[in-house]
Amino acid sequence: MRRKQVILFFLIIGWLSPPAVMAIQRFPKPEFESGYVVPDAQLPLPRAELLAWLDVTVLLLTLSLATYLVLKRRSRMGVFLLSLFSLAYFGFYRQGCVCSIGAIQNVTMALFSGSYTVPLTVLFFFLIPLVFTLLFGRTFCAAVCPFGTFQDLVSFRPVRMGAWLNAFLGMIPYLYLGLAVLFAATTTEFIICRYDPFVGIFRLNASFGMFLFAGLLLVSGVFIARPYCRFLCPYGVLLNWMSQFSWKHMTITPAECIQCRLCENVCPYDAIDFPQTKKNPAGQRKQVNQLILLSLLLPLLVLGGVWTGGKMHLTLAGVNSRVRLARMIQATPVSKDQPEIPEITAFRSSGVQQQQLMTEVATIEDDFLTGSRIFGGFVGLVFGITLIRLIRTPYRTDYLPNRGTCFSCAKCMDYCPVLKDKTNN
């Protein structure tokens, strides 16, 4: 399997030929008068309605197939092949758009902005994986999301990480989700799309910085399996929540676990919970005291987050282009000697009065004050819950996939010697 991964990886990298990356635009074309009529510049046409629904259908089919392969067939090879199809279709053919991860922003903006309506197909891209995850676990991550496949292809030497490190890095997606929702709700920016590491590769078109971003992420992905999925993906947070309550989640063993420990080290995502039969390794009283303390601290952490968020609202609002423009105008002295910043020139030529801009900015900053407080409270809550989860040691007798973080990739299944048919007999 690994050898195939290596070959596939180099095939893809070879395809991304250097000229495409390094190409620069030719010297501006001259205005010839050869009878050729230069067509009007057009924005890319939206995808035809029918094709958008085809995408939804493909999403449904791939999710269904992925779920079947994981839960019924328990086929890692099947999951792998399906994930390659998803990479080709949702990644290179659909060029990473629309994607469920980015759809968070569309849905948020539709909820908070009266002037924006989320297309039904985008809404389905957001909801269908969540519904599937609520029913069957994160099969979307296993074989449908092209980001996951891409990172899986480079995961040559995954290194196990400790629980605390996983928990610490695992808080980043919550921050990212919170910021993405805040900026989408205030119609500021779609940061998930702005920092989409792989869309440039799918489209073979991105700035050097974004190619470098993707490249470095893939380099880190050689050792940290699926770094984006585990420690950045904001949609992964929602999937994690859904998967915790999933109706039928995959299991490592098809029947009773024989405690052979063969699966102990196979999960590159540290998503297998080990048996915990010693009910209280740290001393029951001590653990209970810690939990009580943290439970009492939790509201304080939330309040602290609310306060900190409120204090940071002007910094967060600075990401908004209108706020940034207003600050630029206030900070830039009018000087004939220095060329004006293009944004300011564009604003002055728009005819909008500066006072009108300032009023608009004041409203945006007010929205950010509310949003930043909620965001801060959310971060405080996540921090507190993460600490609580690290301290508590639930009783387990078997090796179980962690329902929240398991990607249902079926890698561990290949290592399980228990046969379903045999045990059934």
Next chain:
Amino acid sequence: MKKKIILVFAIILFLAIVAWMFRDLFTGSPELQKNPYDYGMKELRQTDTVPAYKEVTPLKPALTTITSIATGYDGKIYVAGKGGVDILDISGRILKSFTFPGYATCLTVMPDNTLVIGMGDHVELWDPSGVQISAWQPEDTTSVITSVAASQHKIFVADAGNKIVYQYNELGKLQARIGEKDPSRKIPGFVIPSPYFDVGISPAGELWVANTGRYKLEKYDNDGSLLTSWGEASVTLEGFAGCCNPSHFTILSDGSFVTSEKGIERVKVYSPDGNFIALVARPESFDEGTRGLDLAAGSNGRILILDPLRNQVRVFLPLKKH
């Protein structure tokens, strides 16, 4: 141990990526302050080629705004500009000046030393002593006269406004309209995106026109048929860069061409068949943004370049005979 090092490396790398994202989001890239539409010419202006000419002391006309230059058959240098003409010798001494109302946009000298001066929308003939002989206006309205060239009985007038070259006799009578778009005669017409449209006459009496939008110098016969052309678009020294170049040219006694460009300000010599021979002046020799580098051929291989920004006639001497 090795695994730990790898893990630390990978985590630091990952955290660096996350830190970059946050920094980029909140502080904004310094690139934001740069004009994304800025037409950066800095790199294109650089060249490693050493010029085959050296600059000597420039000549300073009395006129405060100069636009055009020509050398007469008597070896004198004629400089025209806002409100008059200065006649200089090779050392830069002003031999004669005369004034007129208006703004000369181009100038040439006939074999009998009569000055043909383009005045934007009309043409004037002047005696070198400062007496006006005649004046006429092209029939077409919206004329922008950018260049004139003359032999004994022919005066060619380049009109950038109407993208045409008129041929007059010395009395101002229209003889021919050259280069007008005519698909039946396979004449594609001139492409002149900016008011730089130069004409010249070779020692053999052939008319050459700078079709700047096509980056070519084109040769026309007496009935206005296109005979030949050379030139290509390129930012390299061999070609012409920008939207429309060469902005000016002059023809040396051996039939080779000297061209000047705007955008990337540079002056070069080409063989009579259009092969690049030598660099006269590199872009660094001029102030950035200099336009209208009119040219004239001086004695002893000198190349005279009118620098309107510095209000000088720049003189370049060949380091050796090509």
